[in-house]
Amino acid sequence: MQVALASDLSLIAEAVRAALVSRRIDVTILTWPGLSRDDPVHRQLARVGPDVALLIYDADTPIRMAGAAALISEWDGPWVVLTGVPRGASWGGLREAGAASVRPNLTGLDEIESLIVMLSEGLAAPCADELDRLLGDWQVAQERVAGLQRRLNRLTPRELQVLDLLSSGVPVRSIATRLGLSESTVRSQVRAVLHKLGVRSQLAAVALLRSTEYVD
Structure with missing residues (x-):
């Protein structure tokens, strides 16, 4: 097996x-x-x-x-x-x-x-x-939570990884270093994340996540 x-x-x-x-x-x-x-x-x-x-x-x-x-x-x-x-x-x-x-x-x-x-x-x-x-x-x-999970499910695995690091307070430059990507690539992924979440800033994205985290 x-x-x-x-x-x-x-x-x-x-x-x-x-x-x-x-x-x-x-x-x-x-x-x-x-x-x-x-x-x-x-x-x-x-x-x-x-x-x-x-x-x-x-x-x-x-x-x-x-x-x-x-x-x-x-x-x-x-x-x-x-x-x-x-x-x-x-x-x-x-x-x-x-x-x-x-x-x-x-x-x-x-x-x-x-x-x-x-x-x-x-x-x-x-x-x-x-x-x-x-x-x-x-x-x-x-x-x-107004469909937040459905919007998150539209993110690619890499975009989820970037968003997770952003929500943990890691700046874009450090994310690029950690993931072995260029800073411009990470910024492009951040823009894609904001678009898919329907928010205009990184702070708004993090605030959205924290306001809708679910507990059982």
Whole structure:
């Protein structure tokens, strides 16, 4: 059985991989969320050819939810998401993105293995009905934030990365250095982000994000 694993926490990803390998499950860790023009995620997934994909990630802000949704959309097989975000509307958001199962990140190895086997056999996860109910809560929450998530979902992975850094207070020049891009390229991406969000300044974009961050 082959599993593709993605996480923004490399040490946790390695620990989970080791635990699953001990159960005779082959695991390949994806290069994510770091971006590579030469080896994008969809190409990595095609090369791995997984039976199930596992995402360990806290989709606790609109930007991070958009990042999770973008990753899940790269492969139409079953995704299991382990998250530290409490059960609530955001779990419904992950369901809408395409997750077959969402579980707390403290879920035991036996349950994770059982889910992987179940989904690899084409069966529905035990929590599927609960996720469908939470999907309704998510859709209500989206109306409350006036479609911000839908606008974020239109951003490219690189634009999401730039916006995430901007919202963390990183200036454009430092973003360019960190991402290995020219400052003019980053400024062009910032303009694209502002246009897609429907705001006129970086401050307005950050203020919009902070005013609409959802909590369960």
